Amino acid sequence: MSVQLTTAPDPARSGVGAVTVSTWRVGTPARQRAAAEAVSRVWRGRAWPDAGLLSYSVAIGEDGDTLLNYAQWSGAEVYERFAAASRDERVAEIDAAVPGIERVGLGRYERHRSLPRTPGDERVAGCVAIIEVEFEADAEGASRGEGREGREGWVEAVLDALATDPAPAPGLISAHFHLGTDGTRALNYAEWESAAAYDDALSAPGDGVGSPTEKWRRVLTYPGMRHNAVSRYTPAISLSAG
Incomplete structure (x- = not known):
């Protein structure tokens, strides 16, 4: 599957069975932009990992430090499957582009x-x-x-x-x-x-x-x-x- 890029998710979209939310701390506005660009580049350079991942979105914090990661899944088991099979390689490539990202927990909703x-x-x-x-x-x-x-x-x-x-x-x-x-x-x-x-x-x-x-x-x-x-x-x- 190819990857489609827009600006923001539809929080009310149908079919969402699970949502994950996490925060990254990157330190400066320049690093915020660089990290968001790295996410876009890494994800668009690979096939979409799972049809059950409905969207993955990044927003830039007004504090000049943080990024919000908001992902919609058809079910919690899809996230577990992604984390086991596809997450680490994407994280490694993003970290190579923007070293020192601090990932602050993961909330499941x-x-x-x-x-x-x-x-x-x-x-x-x-x-x-x-x-x-x-x-x-x-x-x-x-x-x-x-x-x-x-x-x-x-x-x-x-x-x-x-x-x-x-x-x-x-x-x-x-x-x-x-x-x-x-x-x-x-x-x-x-x-x-x-x-x-x-x-x-x-x-x-x-x-x-x-x-x-x-x-x-x-x-x-x-x-x-x-x-x-x-x-x-x-x-x-x-x-x-x-």
Whole structure:
């Protein structure tokens, strides 16, 4: 199979059974660009590894240091097959082009719910905000996948706050909520028109991108939520089978 190159994935595409998300630290904006180019070159120079890998995308962090890796799979077993048979040779070639990449963990997720783009909205996302939320769970409970009810409740609370916001942020294109398979994490992949549009939403009244309503306050103080963090990226490349 050949390789098709675009700029960004479709987080709501059908057939996705598993999502992996990881961060690379590379140190400088120049190395960010070089690493993204190396990924594109290495992957396009080889046959697509597995029909079950639906897309592999890289976005460049606004911090001048990180890269976001976001991959969609038809199922978790496809990732395991890729990791065993095809991952190492690609990593070695990328590392030869950009030595010293620090790979910071790998999160495994299932996409749970989406706030899709409005029909007819053809805006291209210029900014992706990744909101990572960690919920309370002991090690035994997490290993059994417990904690899902609390995370699902938080997602519903966010969707409710968005739907009832009296002054919704016009720059938000879509939001896609994922639940970590470890039982403790949730991730929102939010597409924004631009970084400036996201900044405008932050500068409006309220704590974060939402209006100062009770429903947004519930989101921010949801029971069991231990930690949340926001990182911002610019879409760079998205690869899929041609």
